[in-house]
Amino acid sequence: MKVVCVGGGPAGLCLALLLKRQDPAHDVTVHERDPEGSTYGWGVTYWRGLLDRLGEHDPVLAREIEAHSVRWSEGVAHVRDLTTRHHGDEGFGIGRHRLLDLLAARARGLGVRLEYGSEVTRPPAGADLVVAADGVHSALRARRADHFGTETSAGRNPFIWLGTTRVFDAFTFAFTETAHGWIWAYGYGYGGGHSTCVVECSPETLTGLGLDRADPGESLALLEELFARVLDGHPLIARPGASWQRFRTLTNRTWRDGDLVLLGDAAHTTHYSIGAGTTLAVEDALCLAGALRAHTALPEALAAYERRRRAELLSAQSAARYSARWYENLPRYIELPPHRMFALLGQRHSPLLPYVPPRLYYGLDRAAGRMEPLRRFKRWLGPRAARALHARATARHR
Structure with a gap:
């Protein structure tokens, strides 16, 4: 089977290498529009369950990912000048660039062709299967948007994705009260002496603090001041082009059209506050690879993949909706004693x-x-x- 994966993120690379492991005779190519090594983003999170599932299909890859990850088993919340710490499930963080490097190396080693700097905006001719793994702004999906029934809805709270050289030893939440309302950050380490730091607030707080009109340097300086206690003297870092935005939840009426199928963020998105984006993308790949192995007819395989993943996603999508809602209604919970507020933070799904x-x-x-x-x-x-x-x-x- 000749397979073309458009998009060199976790979903596309993982599917490509899984297909080659299943059958080395498969002709699999991954097209990524950006140059190799130019990935955006900071760190991503996942939990033990993903490693276990990945290990069932490719134990070599699972061991490599675990070896290059940092882990934590506690969560800590800073509320005003109080701190509470809870023990929880084991979590992992890995740099997005490191994860993609590991996936790409494994794919190459199995015989997958990787074409970087190759933008594909229409399904290529001659492929038995074309996989649109090109993200939330998928060009392949956009060409057939009416067929897929693509819909997006924006959340209420603005957020910005940043990094810091402060290496957090636990999954860290920091809630700071200002004259214009609350602003908060989620932080977690991912290796290389860095942590991810996502900052969120209400629209009223954003405008009240002037963050909607400040230049990047002014914004970082103000945020460093607001979160000085948790940053402990370390700076916040912004990637070029980083800006405040509202999360867009994307859904599709169907994920397939003939020999074209959607994968990962091209098919669905879930709010970042549940930390499941990478996990869901990899699980999509595991499911699609399994469906292609179990069904000889492509229409049956794609239908089985979509049916199963839609069912499996229901709980994550529900959790994401309620998690986003919890933060949008933060004043309802923030005046509780910190240990109680943190307990309800854990129950936000x-x-x-x-x-x-x-x-x-x-x-x-x-x-x-x-x-x-x-x-x-x-x-x-x-x-x-x-x-x-x-x-x-x-x-x-x-």
């Missing part, structure tokens, strides 16, 4: 949380953690029941 007073939810969650019947009740209780519970609780406290 819950569909129940928006409908229950935060203090009541915290008590319910603590009780459910100790009692299995309450734990089952909490899982069962959906948004409709939560609204009823909220109404009763509000009436009792009047």
